Amino acid sequence: MTKIAHEGYSPTLFERLAAAPHPSLTFQESFWHATAPAGPRTIPLEGEAETDVAIVGGGYLGFSTALHLAEAGVEATVLEADEPGFGASGRNTGFVVPNLLTGLDPTVMRREMGDEHGRLICDMVGQSAELVFDLIRRHGIACEARQSGWIQPVHTPEKLAWLEDRVAQWRSLGRPVQALSRDEAVYETGSEVYHGAFLDPTGGHLNPLAYCRGLAAAAVQAGARLHTNSRVREVQRQGDRWRLTTDRGTLVAKRLLLTTNSTGGGLAPKAEGTQFPITLFQVASQPLDPALRESVLPRDRSAADTRKELVAYRWTWDNRIVTGGLLASPFGSAERAKTYHLDRLQEMLPQLPPLEPAYAWQGRLAAARDFMPRLMRLGERGSDQGWSAIACNGRGMAMTTALGRRLALWLSGGSNEKLPVPVTDPDPVAVPSLASVAFSVWLPWNRRIDRAELKRAK
Numbered sequence: 001m002t003k004i005a006h007e008g009y010s011p012t013l014f015e016r017l018a019a020a021p022h023p024s025l026t027f028q029e030s031f032w033h034a035t036a037p038a039g040p041r042t043i044p045l046e047g048e049a050e051t052d053v054a055i056v057g058g059g060y061l062g063f064s065t066a067l068h069l070a071e072a073g074v075e076a077t078v079l080e081a082d083e084p085g086f087g088a089s090g091r092n093t094g095f096v097v098p099n100l101l102t103g104l105d106p107t108v109m110r111r112e113m114g115d116e117h118g119r120l121i122c123d124m125v126g127q128s129a130e131l132v133f134d135l136i137r138r139h140g141i142a143c144e145a146r147q148s149g150w151i152q153p154v155h156t157p158e159k160l161a162w163l164e165d166r167v168a169q170w171r172s173l174g175r176p177v178q179a180l181s182r183d184e185a186v187y188e189t190g191s192e193v194y195h196g197a198f199l200d201p202t203g204g205h206l207n208p209l210a211y212c213r214g215l216a217a218a219a220v221q222a223g224a225r226l227h228t229n230s231r232v233r234e235v236q237r238q239g240d241r242w243r244l245t246t247d248r249g250t251l252v253a254k255r256l257l258l259t260t261n262s263t264g265g266g267l268a269p270k271a272e273g274t275q276f277p278i279t280l281f282q283v284a285s286q287p288l289d290p291a292l293r294e295s296v297l298p299r300d301r302s303a304a305d306t307r308k309e310l311v312a313y314r315w316t317w318d319n320r321i322v323t324g325g326l327l328a329s330p331f332g333s334a335e336r337a338k339t340y341h342l343d344r345l346q347e348m349l350p351q352l353p354p355l356e357p358a359y360a361w362q363g364r365l366a367a368a369r370d371f372m373p374r375l376m377r378l379g380e381r382g383s384d385q386g387w388s389a390i391a392c393n394g395r396g397m398a399m400t401t402a403l404g405r406r407l408a409l410w411l412s413g414g415s416n417e418k419l420p421v422p423v424t425d426p427d428p429v430a431v432p433s434l435a436s437v438a439f440s441v442w443l444p445w446n447r448r449i450d451r452a453e454l455k456r457a458k
Ligand SMILES: Cc1cc2nc3c(=O)[nH]c(=O)nc-3n(C[C@H](O)[C@H](O)[C@H](O)COP(=O)(O)OP(=O)(O)OC[C@H]3O[C@@H](n4cnc5c(N)ncnc54)[C@H](O)[C@@H]3O)c2cc1C
Pocket: 056, 057, 058, 059, 060, 061, 062, 079, 080, 081, 082, 083, 084, 085, 086, 087, 088, 089, 090, 091, 092, 093, 094, 095, 096, 097, 230, 231, 232, 233, 259, 260, 261, 262, 263, 264, 265, 267, 280, 281, 282, 362, 363, 364, 365, 390, 391, 392, 393, 394, 395, 396, 397, 398, 399, 400
C-alpha cells in the first residue's frame, strides 16, 4: 500500500508571513459572494462509494474536467473541501483571458515546452475564452458574462516593439488579436498613462463565483457526482484502486485527479511543492455614476497592464470598479490593503471620484516556478493512474476550463486530440519556503522599477 498523505502539514513561518490570508478578508466578504446565484444542492460524502475518476477540488479545473467526463459517459465524482468556488475560482477578478502571462508568448512556450507541446498549449489557451463563453451559453450559466474583449495596456514606449511582436506571434496562430495605438489605448482605458495596448476581442469578464457554481451545476446535470464539505484527508493506493478518506466517508476510484491548486494541504507533498502560493487582494468600489463608464473602459473590456506589479480593473454590472493585486506589503494590514489598490487606480484615472472599498476579500493562487501548467504523476509507478494538475499562472480561469476539457478527453480515451501538457514527475523546488521569501523581495524591488519606468515614460 502506498500512502501519500502527509499529515501534520503546516505552512512554514515564511509562507505565513508572505502568503497567509488576512482573517477578515474571507470568501464570504467578496462582491461575488454577495451577488452570485446559489450553486447546486449537494451533501457531504458519507459511507463508502465507488467511482471511475475521483476529482479532488471544486474549482474550474475540477468542474470542467467532471463536466466533460460526464458528457463523454465517464463516471466522475468531485470531492470539495468546502463549497464550489471556495478556492481561487470564486475569488478572482473575473477576467476571461485567452493568453499567458507577459513573457510567455508562443515562441517562449515552444522553447520551454518543445515545439509540439508549446504549440498545443498556445492553441488551447488562444481558444480558451471562446470555450468559456460557449459553455456559459450552452449551459445557460447566469454569471453576468460579457465577451467584450480583454486589453493589456502598455505602460512605456519601449514596450511597443514587444507589443507588435506579441500581436504578430498570436496572429500567426490565427488569433484575432490587435495592437492599439496610443490614442486608442487612452480612449479604451480612460487613462493618459498608456502608450498602446494589446487587444484580444474574444476575452471579457464575468462573475467568477457564479461561473464556477454554474459549471458545478452543469457537471451535476450531466451526471457527475459532487460532494461538498468533504475535505479529503488522505489518499492511498490500494492494489489497483485509489482510496480517498474524508471525515465521514471513503471514495474508492480507478483513477485520481487532484485539482487542489495551492490549497491541497499536504495530500501530495511533492506535487504541491512544485507550486508557490501567491495571495492577492481584491476590492470592489461603491457603485459609481454610470456616466463615468463613458470615460473609463467605455467598451466594458477588462484591462490588465504591462507593469510588473500590474494594474487590473473592470466594471461590474452595477457600476462598481473591481481592482486588486499583490499585497500592499508582506506585513501590511488589511485596512491598508483595501485602499492601496484603489489609490493606484485613482492616480491614473483622475476622472473617478474618491473610491471606497465597499467589498474587500482575498484569494490564493498557485504557480509553478516557471508559470507553466503541469500534469504530474502521483504514486510510485507510472501505471498508478493518479495525477495532480495545475494550470494557474495568474490567468487561470480560461486556461483551467480548457485544460479540464482536454483532461476529460484524454481520460475518456475518446479523442485523438493530443494532451497539450506533458505528463511529468513532480519537480518540487528544493526549499519551498524560499519561494515565498524571494517573492517578498521581488515585490518592493519591482515596484521601484515600475515607478522609474513610468517616470521616464512621462
Ligand atoms: C485574487 C485572484 C484573482 C485572480 N484573477 C484572475 C482573473 O481575473 N482571471 C483569471 O483567468 N485568473 C485569475 N486568477 C487565477 C484563477 O482564479 C485560478 O487560476 C483558478 O481559479 C484556479 O482554479 P483551480 O480549479 O485550479 O483551483 P481552485 O479554484 O483554487 O480550486 C481548488 C479547490 O480545491 C479545494 N481543495 C483543496 N484541498 C482539498 C482537499 N484536501 N479536499 C477537497 N477539496 C480540496 C479547495 O477548497 C478549492 O475549492 C486569480 C486568482 C486570484 C487568487
